[in-house]
Each structure stands twice: as structure tokens, then as C-alpha cells.
Amino acid sequence: xxxxxxxxxxxxxxxxxxxxxxxxxxxxxxxxxxxxxxxxxxxxxxxxxxxxxxxxxxxxxxxxxxxxxxxxxxxxxxxxxxxxxxxxxxxxxxxxxxxxxxxxxxxxxxxxxxxxxxxxxxxxxxxxxxxxxxxxxxxxxxxxxxxxxxxxxxxxxxxxxxxxxxxxxxxxxxxxxxxxxxxxxxxxxxxxxxxxxxxxxxxxxxxxxxxxxxxxxxxxxxxx
Amino acid sequence: xxxxxxxxxxxxxxxxxxxxxxxxxxxxxxxxxxxxxxxxxxxxxxxxxxxxxxxxxxxxxxxxxxxxxxxxxxxxxxxxxxxxxxxxxxxxxxxxxxxxxxxxxxxxxxxxxxxxxxxxxxxxxxxxxxxxxxxxxxxxxxxxxxxxxxxxxxxxxxxxxxxxxxxxxxxxxxxxxxxxxxxxxxxxxxxxxxxxxxxxxxxxxxxxxxxxxxxxxxxxxxxx
DNA sequence: ATAAATTTGTTGTAAAAACAACACTTTTTA
DNA sequence: TAAAAAGTGTTGTTTTTACAACAAATTTAT
Numbered sequence: 001x002x003x004x005x006x007x008x009x010x011x012x013x014x015x016x017x018x019x020x021x022x023x024x025x026x027x028x029x030x031x032x033x034x035x036x037x038x039x040x041x042x043x044x045x046x047x048x049x050x051x052x053x054x055x056x057x058x059x060x061x062x063x064x065x066x067x068x069x070x071x072x073x074x075x076x077x078x079x080x081x082x083x084x085x086x087x088x089x090x091x092x093x094x095x096x097x098x099x100x101x102x103x104x105x106x107x108x109x110x111x112x113x114x115x116x117x118x119x120x121x122x123x124x125x126x127x128x129x130x131x132x133x134x135x136x137x138x139x140x141x142x143x144x145x146x147x148x149x150x151x152x153x154x155x156x157x158x159x160x161x162x163x164x165x166x167x168x169x170x171x172x173x174x175x176x177x178x179x180x181x182x183x184x185x186x187x188x189x190x191x192x193x194x195x196x197x198x199x200x201x202x203x204x205x206x207x208x209x210x211x212x213x214x215x216x217x218x219x220x221x222x223x224x
Numbered sequence: 225x226x227x228x229x230x231x232x233x234x235x236x237x238x239x240x241x242x243x244x245x246x247x248x249x250x251x252x253x254x255x256x257x258x259x260x261x262x263x264x265x266x267x268x269x270x271x272x273x274x275x276x277x278x279x280x281x282x283x284x285x286x287x288x289x290x291x292x293x294x295x296x297x298x299x300x301x302x303x304x305x306x307x308x309x310x311x312x313x314x315x316x317x318x319x320x321x322x323x324x325x326x327x328x329x330x331x332x333x334x335x336x337x338x339x340x341x342x343x344x345x346x347x348x349x350x351x352x353x354x355x356x357x358x359x360x361x362x363x364x365x366x367x368x369x370x371x372x373x374x375x376x377x378x379x380x381x382x383x384x385x386x387x388x389x390x391x392x393x394x395x396x397x398x399x400x401x402x403x404x405x406x407x408x409x410x411x412x413x414x415x416x417x418x419x420x421x422x423x424x425x426x427x428x429x430x431x432x433x434x435x436x437x438x439x440x441x442x443x444x445x446x447x448x
Numbered sequence: 449a450t451a452a453a454t455t456t457g458t459t460g461t462a463a464a465a466a467c468a469a470c471a472c473t474t475t476t477t478a
Numbered sequence: 479t480a481a482a483a484a485g486t487g488t489t490g491t492t493t494t495t496a497c498a499a500c501a502a503a504t505t506t507a508t
Contacts, residue, residue: 063372066392066443067384071372088354088361117350126341129353130312136360137312141319143367148287148295150374151413153466154494160291168290182455189375191496196457198494212504219290377496378464406485415466420487422465436474 001025003032006055006105010079012131020124027118027125029110035059035100042082042098048091050108051083057104063096075101084132085139087111149188155198158188163208167217176213225249227256230279230329234303236355244348251342251349253334259283259324266306266322272315274332275307281328287320299325308356309363311335373412379422382412387432391441400437 007013007021016024024030032055035041041052041059054076061073061082073096076082082098114132118125149161162184166175177184181199185192202208209216231237231245240248248254256279259265265276265283278300285297285306297320300306306322338356342349373385386408390399401408405423409416426432433440 065385066388069385071375073368073372085361085364088357089365090358091365115354117354129357130339130341133312133353133357133360134314136357136364137309140309140360140364140367141313141315143364143371144297147367147371147374148297150371151295153413153415156494161289161293164290180455181457189377191377192455193457193459193497194495197459200457380464404485405487416485417467417487417489418465421489424487 003055003105003107007107010053010055011135012053012079012081012128014131015127016124023122024124024128027122028113031108033106033108035104035106037100037102039100040097041100041104041106042094042096044094044097046094048083048087048094048111051081051087051111051114052098053081053107053109054078055105055107057100057102059098059100059104061096061098081132081135083111084136087115088136146187155188155190155195156202158190159195159198159202160207162188163215163217164219166215167219173219174214174216177215178213180213227279227329227331231331234277234279235359236277236303236305236352238355239351240348247346248348248352251346252337255332257330257332259328259330261324261326263324264321265324265328265330266318266320268318268321270318272307272311272318272335275305275311275335275338276322277305277331277333278302279329279331281324281326283322283324283328285320285322305356305359307335308360311339312360370411379412379414379419380426382414383419383422383426384431386412387439387441388443390439391443397443398438398440401439402437404437 001018001022004018004021008016013021013024031050035057044062044064056078058075058077058080060075062070063073064070076098082096083094086095114128117129145165148165149158152158152161163177166177167173169175179187181196182192185195188195199208199210203210207218209218225242225246228242228245232240237245237248255274259281268286268288280302282299282301284299286294287297288294300322306320307318310319338352341353369389372389373382376382376385387401390401391397393399403411405420406416409419412419423432423434427434431442433442
């Protein structure tokens with residue numbers, strides 16, 4: 001079966017045999033399609049017919065609001081899906097556009113076929129739904145974390161909220177972050193130079209130490 | 225059956241007959257429990273055994289971070305669930321505490337029973353999972369909206385992002401928001417008085433008009 | 449290995465936000 | 479309906495942030 005390796009590598013179809021995949025491709029009325037760089041994979045405002053899964057390449061999710069402002073909502077890479085939340089929430093139209101940032105192979109899955117359990121109640125369907133649910137659940141938790149940081153008023157508080165969580169995750173005062181400084185500023189929605197400045201101050205005050213992506217947080221110094 | 229009316233009123237069990245409910249209560253190993261005001265329904269750090277559904281009353285989701293800061297993550301009211309994302313994401317421990325803010329009736333549903341499809345692959349289970357998925361999907365979309373607003377740097381941009389979306393939803397330049405001014409400031413994580421001030425300025429500049437929760441946005445004046 | 453591109457830290461300045469205080473209005477409650 | 483509580487708009491002050499500009503360091507590409 002064509003593209004079986006690509007399907008198997010995703011979190012959605014990782015459980016499935018080639019036979020399973022073949023069956024599901026029929027069941028979900030799938031279509032494979034390749035897009036060139038800068039091509040629209042999904043267009044904002046169009047009626048939701050499919051959920052997409054990126055099999056190769058990547059893209060960006062772009063939103064244009066009522067005032068005409070364009071903003072990048074997120075990036076999509078191999079294994080990522082788009083449209084699941086909107087489909088399950090019952091939205092009628094895509095709320096964003098998805099644009100390929102390189103040559104990209106996309107799997108389209110029919111929304112109705114996916115959302116409504118098969119007539120024959122196949123076990124495969126259950127697995128896919130469970131995997132989709134896990135993806136959406138994980139996304140939810142990530143968004144909540146980010147919101148926690150962004151809700152803080154000052155840059156220092158945002159940083160401490162983020163670094164504190166990273167430390168907690170690592171179960172250590174020493175940990176590595178998945179961003180460089182520029183990316184971190186972008187993630188926390190603060191000015192890079194201002195944030196860099198704030199980090200320096202915190203280092204001087206002995207609250208934290210860092211080099212590149214390696215951080216050391218002195219939790220004892222932060223609170224009594 | 226006790227509490228059937230309460231179950232029927234939720235988005236999770238709205239489809240179910242009394243017979244269905246009874247069957248599911250057994251299937252999901254449910255427990256009903258009433259909590260007094262200020263009692264802990266769920267304790268942060270405890271092992272995740274159950275997902276909860278609020279049937280009467282309400283509570284708050286509270287998080288204590290590694291630095292000792294306490295923050296209210298969200299409010300729970302009748303029909304809301306807590307723990308679904310963590311359970312599906314495979315977390316081991318509750319990441320927050322849930323505390324009753326009044327006398328509250330709670331349904332506990334066993335995580336494993338809920339996540340893993342029944343042996344007998346009952347149709348009811350599918351409905352519940354689909355309803356849970358819809359809830360999580362909707363939550364996801366709400367969080368994304370909020371993040372869009374909070375990502376803006378200035379108060380004015382945050383306001384325009386929020387009001388623009390509300391206007392889009394209402395398909396009109398005239399719309400009503402679900403917050404009062406204090407609540408809106410809280411939602412957007414900005415100082416109330418500063419935001420009130422900014423709203424006044426925007427009104428003076430002719431960008432918007434408002435009274436209480438009624439807003440009128442002059443989209444044509446905002447660009448150019 | 450060298451050049452080019454990107455990332456980073458620092459500084460000063462202008463703009464914006466938080467904060468605090470207070471009078472006034474609206475809503476809730478007894 | 480009166481009193482209490484909660485919400486709102488305004489102002490001035492202080493703190494913080496964004497922004498811009500630039501040199502130094504690091505990474506990437508050739």
C-alpha cells in the first residue's frame with residue numbers, strides 16, 4: 001500500500017497494520033494530495049469537509065481576523081492534524097487557512113465518516129478516535145500551560161512561570177528548554193530584547209543561571 | 225434512578241435514557257458524592273483515578289506552582305468536567321486541585337473504564353466518548369481564542385482582538401459581550417482601570433461605542 | 449576555513465501599563 | 479426602600495515594556 005510507512009509513523013495510525021490502514025482509507029473516504037510550497041491546503045471560510053493529517057513536509061495555520069490582521073496561529077509538521085477540534089465542535093467553516101511551507105503530502109479524512117462511528121463498529125475506528133482524543137487532550141494541556149504564563153502581567157513573572165514549570169517537569173533545578181532565546185520571547189509574546197534584559201537582571205540577582213538552553217533556577221531564593 | 229435528571233441535563237449524558245444511565249453507572253464504576261463549600265473534590269498531586277462531572281453546585285480549579293504561587297485556573301459549574309484531558313493524555317497525577325465553592329454534587333467516573341472501550345462495545349460508550357471529545361474540542365477552541373487575544377502586546381490590541389472576534393461571531397457591528405468590564409479585564413489579564421481608560425479613549429476616537437455590555441465597533445474606522 | 453546569516457546582550461528613549469486613590473453609579477441584599 | 483456591596487470611570491504617579499540601534503557572539507552555509 002502506498003504511503004503505509006508514512007501513516008504508520010503518525011500518532012493516529014501507529015497501531016494499524018497495512019490491512020487496517022487499507023480498510024480505514026476506504027472507511028474514512030481518504031484522499032492523498034501533494035502540495036507545493038505556498039499552496040493553500042485549507043482555505044479559511046470554506047465548508048469543513050475533511051480533517052487533515054500531514055504525512056510529509058509542513059505548513060502554517062494562518063488566520064485573518066475581521067479587521068484584516070493576519071496572524072500565524074501555529075505550525076504544522078509531520079504527524080500533526082488540523083480541523084479535529086472544529087469538526088467535533090460542530091463548526092461549519094474552517095476558521096483558518098493552512099498553507100504549505102514546503103513540498104507537503106497531506107491525508108484528507110472525511111469529517112462525517114470520522115466523527116460518526118462505523119456501522120460495523122470496527123475496532124480500528126475506536127483506536128483512531130482514541131488517538132485523536134489524546135492529541136486534542138495534549139493540545140489542550142499545552143494551551144493551558146501557555147495561557148498560565150501569558151496571564152502573568154510582567155515579563156519576569158512570565159519567565160518564572162515558564163521556567164518554574166520546566167523545572168517541575170524535569171524534577172530538577174537544572175533543566176534544558178526547547179527554545180532558544182528568540183523563540184522563547186516569541187512563545188511568551190514579549191519583546192526579545194526586553195526579555196533578554198530581564199533574564200540578565202535575574203541572573204545578576206542570583207535568581208537563575210543559564211547558558212544557551214541550559215537553565216538553573218534557584219527556587220529557594222525566589223520565595224521564602 | 226437517583227440523580228437521573230441531573231445526568232440528563234449534562235452534555236455528556238443528554239442522549240441517554242434512564243436505562244442507559246443505569247447501565248453506564250455500572251460500566252464506568254461511578255460514585256456520587258456531595259461536598260460542602262471549601263471541601264477538596266480533587267487534590268493536586270494525587271494519582272488520577274477518576275474523571276469528575278459536576279452535577280450540582282460548582283467549584284474552582286486551583287493550581288499551586290513550584291514557587292508556591294496559587295492561581296485559579298478556571299471555574300467549574302454544573303455540567304462541567306475535570307480531568308478528561310489529563311486522563312487521555314496519560315498523565316499520572318492531577319495537576320490541579322478542585323475545590324467546591326458551594327454545596328456540590330459530583331459524579332466520579334473511573335478513568336480506565338471510560339478511556340478503554342467496553343468489552344461489549346456498547347453504543348452508549350461511543351456516545352459518551354463523542355460527547356467528551358466535543359467538550360474537549362470546544363475547550364480547545366476557547367483556549368485558542370483567548371491565546372490569540374493575550375498574545376497581543378498592547379491593551380488596545382487585546383481589546384480589538386476580542387471585540388473583533390465577538391463582532392465576527394455576532395455577524396454584526398453591534399453585539400453583546402458575556403462579561404462586565406471587570407470580568408473582561410480579568411479575562412484579558414490586564415489592569416481593570418487601565419483597560420477602562422483605554423476603552424474610553426477608543427470611544428473618544430470613534431473606534432467603538434459601548435454601554436454596559438452592548439458594543440458597537442466601527443470596523444471601517446479601524447484600518448487606514 | 450571563511451563568509452554570510454542569524455542570534456544575542458546591551459543601552460537609551462518613548463510609550464504604555466500597573467498601581468493606587470477616589471468619587472460616582474449600579475446592583476444586590478436585608 | 480434604604481443600606482451595603484460591587485462595579486465603573488478618571489486621574490496622577492511609578493514602573494515596566496516596546497522599540498530601535500548596534501556590536502559581539504554564534505551558527506550555518508559555501
